[in-house]
Amino acid sequence: MKNSLADRSSGGIICAALITIFFFSGPLHSQEDLVSLSVKKIAPPSSLLATDHKYDNGNSISLSWVPSIDDALMNNPIVAYKLYRSSNDTEPNLIAELPPGSSYFLDNGVSTDNSYSYSVSASTNAYEVLSNRTESITPQSEWINYNKKYLFLMVMIISGAIMYFIVSAKRGKELFVRKIAGLEAIDEAVGRATEMGRPIMYIPGIQDMDDVQTIASLTILGRITRTIAEYDSKIFMPVARSLVMTAARETIKASYQAASRPDSYSDDMVNYITDEQFGYVAHVNGLMVREKPATVFLLGAFFAESLILAETGNSIGAIQIAGTARPAQLPFFIAACDFTLIGEELFAASAYLSGEPMQLGSLKGQDVGKAIAMFFVLLGVLAATVSAAWDIELFNNLLDNLNELFS
Amino acid sequence: MLLLTFSDIGLIVTLVIIAAGLGLILKLALKGKEIDRRIIFIFIFFSVASPIIFQIKFSEKATAVVKSIYDKIDNLPEGSKILISFDFDPxxxxxxxxxxxxxxxxALIKGHEVVFMSLWTTGQSLLTEIINEYILPDFPEKQEFIDYVTLGFKAGNEGVLKVIATDFKKMFPVDNNGRPLDSIPIFDGVKSCSDFDLVISIGGGKPGPKEWILFVTDPSNIPMAVGVAAVIAPQMYPYYPAQVLGIMGGVKGAAEYESEFIGNYERFKDMKTPGLLTMGPQTLAHTVIMAFIIIGNIIYFRKRKKEAKS
Amino acid sequence: MRRNIPLAVTFVVGMLLIVSVFLPPIETIGEDFGVFFSIIAVFAFFLGGGNLIKVHFGKIMKKSNDWEFSLVTVVGFFAMLIIGLFKIGAPGDISTSVTAEGSYFQEMFVYLINPLQSTMYALLAFFVASASYRAFRAKNREATILLVAAFIILLGRTPLGMMLTGWIPESFSIFQVPNLAVWIMNSPNLAGQRAIMIGISLGVVAMSLRLILGIERTYLGGDDKG
Structure with a gap:
């Protein structure tokens, strides 16, 4: 009873909607059409198709359908499309509600162990009309994701170039690597601390060992502490992560051993402070002001604390060598430090300092990647500009292809 | 008759004091003397504190990049599901x-169903504080679990995001108070993040808005909006408007949103607007910084002239 | 041996993670490794926490320089740990959320940690001013461009920008300072940032390859000889 009342009231709404359309659209509908439509329910969505989503682990099924013809009407009565899924021919469950106009859905809640059938309904505020149910489908798992073929190609080219230069460097080919001022200054900075009899402070950023910047920082630490051990200077290193503490101790210990000064090493060189960003900063700032290190290294992943640390270092007159791959923090380091390693220079530093041909070769390989990036940037700018200005088909297609390549 | 409010008097007094102080420093600068950083600190302290004390506010107008977030929330149909992640610390x-x-x-005044969560350890306490003290007192009619729910903090950084992108309940089997998600009405029909109509991440560190875009909303094509600290805003622009529909950058972004909100909702006309209030200190502090940059350059050119002479 | 095992682990895991991007059956392996890392990091915290207590307890015992600060650290550490662990003050039983309204943990968070962290962050306002004063000087052509850009951004981020240039007609609205600021952020700044990001990404690739192939082994505490 309740339903039929509701049907009638929504029928009234539809009727009103159609009358509006009638007045606005001229003689498209006859009076007879209106009467017949006003008592009809809305049309169901049709041609529901369930297909296995390609190149996945068998955990998704693509669904597409043709929306109800009533969906295009003015004062659209449809409020949602409801998707139902039945697994292994059991009772269907509602899995999603989509807004009017929808015609596609990717069901990620499936597995290769079951078979599924689907139906979709167009739903008004009062009732819903169901489509036909699809055939049963079992999702398949594929071994290779061919959608990522271009990414694979890119990985191969760039990695291949890096490997090529590593191998040719190993064979003795001379490679030119430009001078990096910040790294050239390390010896001088360590020497200055030794002369002044003051310690060196090393801050490896505030991220854990799962951040590649922290690893890069520890590789540089290994090289720097070798020099520090040789000069017999003092180093102290407050850290914000426990794992970094253990890794840094190992690194420094090995450097002291390599410099034949194992007795000078002490675990107290590296101390864990706190994971809490500004608690750490407060401690480090206090330490800087009290211990007055002659040289401060700020190498790793830094966030809002970068300027607070660098300005405090500046105020005590320390030589500061900083480096990070967080672009937002680079301006602060450049403003407050003597030398700054910008982005990639942080990752190149260890290889650069080692002077080893194989390591330098890997830096050279990066240039191939840069050349490729530059080529595509120029091509993309050209295609987008010409396409926007003159709408030439060749360039429109080029732009589409580039978009597909990098999507 | 000219009527001056408390704020107007405060603004005038502040400007006069700052101008007089800067005048004195300029006099020293013309002699080529460098300024001690502590003097700069005093000026910054004064320019930040005085607008807060005198409640000096400036008007704001929402720019397109902020307005798009406002419009999205305003135009979503009632009952839409919105996920807001507080990815920041105190x-x-x-x-x-x-x-x-x-x-x-x-989101609540529009009748949306809001899920709050955090990827930061300290976010859990902030969630409690912000929701209970600032948001809910204005909505006594809203019910937990039906209109909003707090999931709290979950450890695992990007790992959490990768999981909830495909299976929400795998990472959050229960809410902040230990209630199973299956028994929470908001989560009816929610399997993954794709079932939300809008995801918003507010933060600036890591994990934060960038990780949300990379691991959740971009791969699954979910509408995403971000609110970030001003210093992070430039990094968000590459994602706008394809991957994020809008960006609120720093207090200015917040102030723009607040002005749009109070302008359109009579009920909140007189609400506290911390964003707009913080624009006062920002405006004065920026002005003072610009003044010191000019003074710094005067000192530099004076010195250069002296060196050239000698 | 001591170094070969970590090198082998690095190689196997590194290669596995690279190929997992292209192989759907193992595409979620990265998430699993992420979870393993979180678990290991939690255990490592005992090392960190232990070290913290050892160092500061030692300082207090020896009454060495600034031992009072160490006392504050140790007391703070245990106070927060005990209050959080036993959920002191929290309404209801032990299953209640540690941050529930009324719990001492939440109170300490709101009235101690919150203002202390905000204070540290607020130092930025002062340091930004002193750093800008020193850094933005028209020493050469590039520095002058930087100086002008800084001025536009500083003005554009405040209502002053609109007050000063709001009179510029709509057809030339790009010259209104706030719009000019957005343009600087969106175009020249973004172009530079993207170039840096491309460089960083390639740097990470090269660094990762050096690590996976065992060419770079300093982080394992070893020397660089193959």
Whole structure:
């Protein structure tokens, strides 16, 4: 009873909607059409198709359908499309509600162990009309994701170039690597601390060992502490992560051993402070002001604390060598430090300092990647500009292809 | 008759004092003397504190990049599901908390179902504080679990995001108070993040908005909006408008959103607007910084002239 | 041996993670490794926490320089740990959320940690001013461009920008300072940032390859000889 009342009231709404359309659209509908439509329910969505989503682990099924013809009407009565899924021919469950106009859905809640059938309904505020149910489908798992073929190609080219230069460097080919001022200054900075009899402070950023910047920082630490051990200077290193503490101790210990000064090493060189960003900063700032290190290294992943640390270092007159791959923090380091390693220079530093041909070769390989990036940037700018200005088909297609390549 | 309010008098007094102080320093600068950093600090302290004390506010107008977030929330049909992640700590809170408050209010007044969560350890306490003290008092009619729910903090950084992108309940089997998600009405029909109509991440560190875009909303094509600390805003622009529909950057972003919100909702006309209030200190502090940059250059050119002569 | 095992682990895991991007059956392996890392990091915290207590307890015992600060650290550490662990003051039983309204943990968070962290972050306002004063000087052509850009951004981020240039007609609205500021952020700044990001990404690739192939082994505490 309740339903039929509701049907009638929504029928009234539809009727009103159609009358509006009638007045606005001229003689498209006859009076007879209106009467017949006003008592009809809305049309169901049709041609529901369930297909296995390609190149996945068998955990998704693509669904597409043709929306109800009533969906295009003015004062659209449809409020949602409801998707139902039945697994292994059991009772269907509602899995999603989509807004009017929808015609596609990717069901990620499936597995290769079951078979599924689907139906979709167009739903008004009062009732819903169901489509036909699809055939049963079992999702398949594929071994290779061919959608990522271009990414694979890119990985191969760039990695291949890096490997090529590593191998040719190993064979003795001379490679030119430009001078990096910040790294050239390390010896001088360590020497200055030794002369002044003051310690060196090393801050490896505030991220854990799962951040590649922290690893890069520890590789540089290994090289720097070798020099520090040789000069017999003092180093102290407050850290914000426990794992970094253990890794840094190992690194420094090995450097002291390599410099034949194992007795000078002490675990107290590296101390864990706190994971809490500004608690750490407060401690480090206090330490800087009290211990007055002659040289401060700020190498790793830094966030809002970068300027607070660098300005405090500046105020005590320390030589500061900083480096990070967080672009937002680079301006602060450049403003407050003597030398700054910008982005990639942080990752190149260890290889650069080692002077080893194989390591330098890997830096050279990066240039191939840069050349490729530059080529595509120029091509993309050209295609987008010409396409926007003159709408030439060749360039429109080029732009589409580039978009597909990098999507 | 000219009527001056408390704020107007405060603004005039502040400007006079700052101008007089800067005048004195300029006099020293013309002699080529460098300024001690502590003097700069005093000026900054004064220019930040006085607008707060005198409640000096400036008007704001929403720019397109902020307005798009406002319009999205305003135009979503009632009952839409919105996920708001508070990915910040108390340190960043003064800058981004105003965004969290106004977004929460806007989503609730429009009748959306809001899920709050955090990827930061300290986010859990902030969630409790912001929701209970700033948002809910204005909505006594809203019911937990039906209109909003707090999931709290979950450890695992990007790992959490990768999981909830495909299976929400795998990472959050229960809410902040230990209630199973299966028994929470908001989560009916929610399997993954794709079932939300809008995801908003407010933060600036890591994990934060960038990780949300990379691991969740971009791969699954979910509408995403971000609120970030001003210093992070430039990094968000590459994602706008394809991957994020709008960006609120720093207190200015918050202030723009607040002005749009209070302008359109009579009920909140007189609400506290921390974003707009913080624009006072920002405006004066920027002015003072610009003044010191000019003074710094005067000193530099004086010195250069002296060196050239000698 | 001591170094070969970590090198082998690095190689196997590194290669596995690279190929997992292209192989759907193992595409979620990265998430699993992420979870393993979180678990290991939690255990490592005992090392960190232990070290913290050892160092500061030692300082207090020896009454060495600034031992009072160490006392504050140790007391703070245990106070927060005990209050959080036993959920002191929290309404209801032990299953209640540690941050529930009324719990001492939440109170300490709101009234201690919150203002302390905000204070540290607020130092930025002062340091930004002193750093800008020193850094933005028209020493050469590039520095002058930087100086002008800084001025536009500083003005554009405040209502002053609109007050000063709001009179510029709509057809030339790009010259209004706030719009000019957005343009600087969106175009020249973004172009530079993207170039840096491309460089960083390639740097990470090269660094990762050096690590996976065992060419770079300093982080394992070893020397660089193959």
């Amino acid at each position: 340190a960043m809170a003064p800058e981004v908390q105003p965004m969290a408050i106004v977004l929460g209010r806007h």
